[in-house]
Amino acid sequence: MRTTGLWSERFKLLLFNNKFISFLFILLLVGLNILVLTKIKFIFTPLLVLVKTVLLPIILTGVLYYLLNPIVDFLQARKVRRVYSILVLYILIIAILALAIGTVIPLIKEQVIGLVQNIPAYSETLNLQLERWFGSNLFNQLRNTVDLNTDDLMTTISSRLTTMLNHTWSSLSGFLGILTETILAIATVPLILFYLLIDGRLLPPYILSFLPIAMRNTTYRVMEEMSHQISSYIRGQIIVSFCIGFLLFIGYNVIGLEYSLVLAVIAACTSIVPYLGPVIAITPALIVASVTSPVMLLKMVVIWTLVQITEGKFISPQIMGKSLHIHPVTIIFVILTAGNLFGLVGIILAVPGYAVLKVVASHLFRWFKKSSGLYEVAKPE
Known part of the structure; x- marks a missing residue:
C-alpha cells in the first residue's frame, strides 16, 4: 500500500508540477473549446451578420481616421478647437471631391472608354508586332505549341461576357442589395469619423476599464503598438502610392504614351499592395x-x-522607414495567402492585419516565456 501511495504521489507531482505537461494540457483544453465552438457555430450567425454589416464602415473610417487625426492633432496644438478643425477638413475634402468629379473624373472616363474600345485593335496590332519581332514562322510555332489562338481567345471572352450579362438580370436583386449596403456604409462613414476624431482618444481608456488593473499597462502597450503599426502603414502606403502615380503620370506624358492618366491611376491604386501591385x-x-x-x-x-528606383531608394525609406519590420518574402506569402482566403479585401488588409497579429503574438510569447518557466536561463555552475 505504501508503494502504491508513493507512486500515486510521484504521478501527481509529475502531472501537475511539470510545466511542459501543464502547457500541453492547456493546449488540449483550447483545442477542445475550438472543436465545441465549430459544432455550435450556428449560434454565432447573428454576430457574423453584424460583423459583415459594420466591417466596411469600420475599415473606411479607420483609414480616414489615421489619415486625418494627425492633422487635427496638429491644429489642436496650435490652439484650434477639434470641432473647428474637423469642419475645416470636411469642407476641404468636399471641395477636393467636387474638383475631382468636375475635372479629373471626366478625363479618366474618356480615356477608359477609349482604351476599352481599342482593345480589339490592340490585340491585332500586338499579334503583328510579335510576328514582326520574332518572325511569322517562329511566332506561329510558338502559338501552336502553347495552343494560343487570339481569335478564339477573343471569341471566348466575348461569349463569357455575354453569359455574364445574361446572368446579371437574374442576380439583379442581389446586386442591388449589395449596392445598397455599400452606399449606406459609405454614407455612415462621415458621421462615424466625426465622432471618432472628436472622442477617439477616449476609446482606449474606456476599453481598458473593463480589464483587471494588473493587465491594463501591458494591454495599453499592445494597443499602442498596434495603432502605431496600422497608422504607419496606412499613411505611408497611401503617400507612396500617390507619389508613384504622380511620377508615372509625368513620365508617361513626357514620352507621349497614350492613356497616361488612366495608366498612372491604375499604378497608384495597385501600388497599395506591396511588391505584387x-x-x-x-x-x-x-x-x-x-x-x-x-x-x-x-x-x-x-x-x-x-x-x-526612386520609390525604392528615396520615397519609401523616407516615408515608410522600417516601421513594420517584415521581410519582403513574408509579405508576399502573407498577401497570397490572404488573397486565397478572403479575396480582394484580404489582399488589401493582409499586411496591416499581419502586423497587428505579429504585435499580439510577440507579446503573448513574451508572457509565455516569463510565466511558463520553459525558457529559464541555466545558472552557471
Whole structure:
C-alpha cells in the first residue's frame, strides 16, 4: 500500500508540477473549446451578420481616421478647437471631391472608354508586332505549341461576357442589395469619423476599464503598438502610392504614351499592395507601349524603372522607414495567402492585419516565456 501511495504521489507531482505537461494540457483544453465552438457555430450567425454589416464602415473610417487625426492633432496644438478643425477638413475634402468629379473624373472616363474600345485593335496590332519581332514562322510555332489562338481567345471572352450579362438580370436583386449596403456604409462613414476624431482618444481608456488593473499597462502597450503599426502603414502606403502615380503620370506624358492618366491611376491604386501591385500595374502599360512602337516600349520601361528606383531608394525609406519590420518574402506569402482566403479585401488588409497579429503574438510569447518557466536561463555552475 505504501508503494502504491508513493507512486500515486510521484504521478501527481509529475502531472501537475511539470510545466511542459501543464502547457500541453492547456493546449488540449483550447483545442477542445475550438472543436465545441465549430459544432455550435450556428449560434454565432447573428454576430457574423453584424460583423459583415459594420466591417466596411469600420475599415473606411479607420483609414480616414489615421489619415486625418494627425492633422487635427496638429491644429489642436496650435490652439484650434477639434470641432473647428474637423469642419475645416470636411469642407476641404468636399471641395477636393467636387474638383475631382468636375475635372479629373471626366478625363479618366474618356480615356477608359477609349482604351476599352481599342482593345480589339490592340490585340491585332500586338499579334503583328510579335510576328514582326520574332518572325511569322517562329511566332506561329510558338502559338501552336502553347495552343494560343487570339481569335478564339477573343471569341471566348466575348461569349463569357455575354453569359455574364445574361446572368446579371437574374442576380439583379442581389446586386442591388449589395449596392445598397455599400452606399449606406459609405454614407455612415462621415458621421462615424466625426465622432471618432472628436472622442477617439477616449476609446482606449474606456476599453481598458473593463480589464483587471494588473493587465491594463501591458494591454495599453499592445494597443499602442498596434495603432502605431496600422497608422504607419496606412499613411505611408497611401503617400507612396500617390507619389508613384504622380511620377508615372509625368513620365508617361513626357514620352507621349497614350492613356497616361488612366495608366498612372491604375499604378497608384495597385501600388497599395506591396511588391505584387507594381507587377500588376505594369501589364496594361506594357500592352499600350508595345502596340505603339518598340521605341515607345523601351521608353516606357525606362520610365518605369526610374520610378521604381526612386520609390525604392528615396520615397519609401523616407516615408515608410522600417516601421513594420517584415521581410519582403513574408509579405508576399502573407498577401497570397490572404488573397486565397478572403479575396480582394484580404489582399488589401493582409499586411496591416499581419502586423497587428505579429504585435499580439510577440507579446503573448513574451508572457509565455516569463510565466511558463520553459525558457529559464541555466545558472552557471
